[in-house]
Amino acid sequence: MILLPDAVRAMADRGPDWARWVQDLPHWTQDQVREWELRVDGTPANGSTSLVLPVITPLGQSAVLKLGFPDDESEHEHLALRRWAGHGAVRLLSAQPHRRALLLERLPTRDLNTLTDVDACEAVCALYRRIHVPAIPRLRTLTTWLEQRIAELSELPRNTPVPRRLVEHALTLARDLSAEPDGGAVLLHTDLHYDNVLAAAVADSADPWRVIDPKPLSGDPHFEVAPMLWNRWDELAGDVRDGVRRRFYTIVDGAEFDEDRARAWVILRMVHNAVWELSRAAHPDPGWLTVCVAVAKAVQD
CATH class of the missing domain: 3.30.200.20 (Phosphorylase Kinase; domain 1)
Structure with a gap:
């Protein structure tokens, strides 16, 4: 047994x-x-x-x-x-x-927590280029995900303990993104962060890392950024805004992402995370809600 x-x-x-x-x-x-x-x-x-x-x-x-x-x-x-x-x-x-x-x-147990957050962000950018291949049939799509978020945010009570201005901003972003054509969709990991990248089984300086535990969707690669910002949170104590922005711009530059699109997806994902915590968790974690709001605010201009 x-x-x-x-x-x-x-x-x-x-x-x-x-x-x-x-x-x-x-x-x-x-x-x-x-x-x-x-x-x-x-x-x-x-x-x-x-x-x-x-x-x-x-x-x-x-x-x-x-x-x-x-x-x-x-x-x-x-x-x-x-x-x-x-x-x-x-x-x-x-x-x-x-x-x-x-x-x-079976991969070695070494993960991206062994690197600085900036070096880890750069490693993830290299992985984006390998795993963001054209989308395959049968996957759920970001279009459907956006439809769910629009409904969720539209029905959110005004007294929900998330800044109302942030909720309204996320709703506007969701509507704008959903109105765009769905062409060029790629296979997304969606939960790509420090714990979900392990060293390759055979040492290879040109290709040293492997992603694990995907929660795949089909859609815009800019969706991937947010998990690298909210994980390893304790390291950002006393420097939250600058620390989040340092990670954000490292990824945007390294992956050659559009800054505004990456920012929009980060804000939308963080507001959704907060709303999910409030609506689904038996005992919502105030610390996690603070993280969600802090990340969303940090990437805003």
């Missing part, structure tokens, strides 16, 4: 669906290990919504078995990884999408 990490067992507190998933996970994991003829090769770990188990394949390859909670965001993870085929991303070895079961190459 697989012993779940404490962090995975704690996911049962997120609600009834999570509780059922956690309860079934040990048996489900054993079934997948048997079906793919894997040998467990280490202690189980976890992501924010998954169990990650080191294994050895029947061919003797070091790999990880990832078993994810069946949420909408992870539904097409296998499609993105298959499309990237190991170019700038962890290599997918096998998948059973209906079970959210992925067999992945």
Whole structure:
């Protein structure tokens, strides 16, 4: 029997669906290990919504078995990884999408937290150039995401504890972006930050990093910037505005992004994050709400 990490067992507190998933996970994991003829090769770990188990394949390859909670965001993870085929991303070895079961190459544990935030931003810019390939069918689109945000912000009560001027600005940006043509859409990771980039399995100074854990969408590459701004937040203490802007402009310049488009997506994503926290979290985190507002304000002129 697989012993779940404490962090995975704690996911049962997120609600009834999570509780059922956690309860079934040990048996489900054993079934997948048997079906793919894997040998467990280490202690189980976890992501924010998954169990990650080191294994050895029947061919003797070091790999990880990832078993994810069946949420909408992870539904097409296998499609993105298959499309990237190991170019700038962890290599997918096998998948059973209906079970959210992925067999992945095993990467070193070194991530972008080992670099300064500016160097990490530059590394991510290089990864954008590898993973922002033409969009593939079946992916959810940013057009649909924008439609949802417009409805969400339009119905937001005026007494919501997010600055009203910021909400109105985000709503205007969402409407402007949704009115633009949807041509040139690329495959987006959407959650690309310091923890979701690991060192390549084979040292290569020209191509040293691989993205993991995509939550793929199809759309505008400027959507990708925000997670690099809100993560590693403690490092910005006492220098929030300048620190956020330093990261923002490093990415805009390194990726050759349009500054105004990147700014618009950052503001919209941060306001959405705040609204989601207020509407979905049983006990909204005031610290996280402060981060959301601070990032949105920092990138504004």
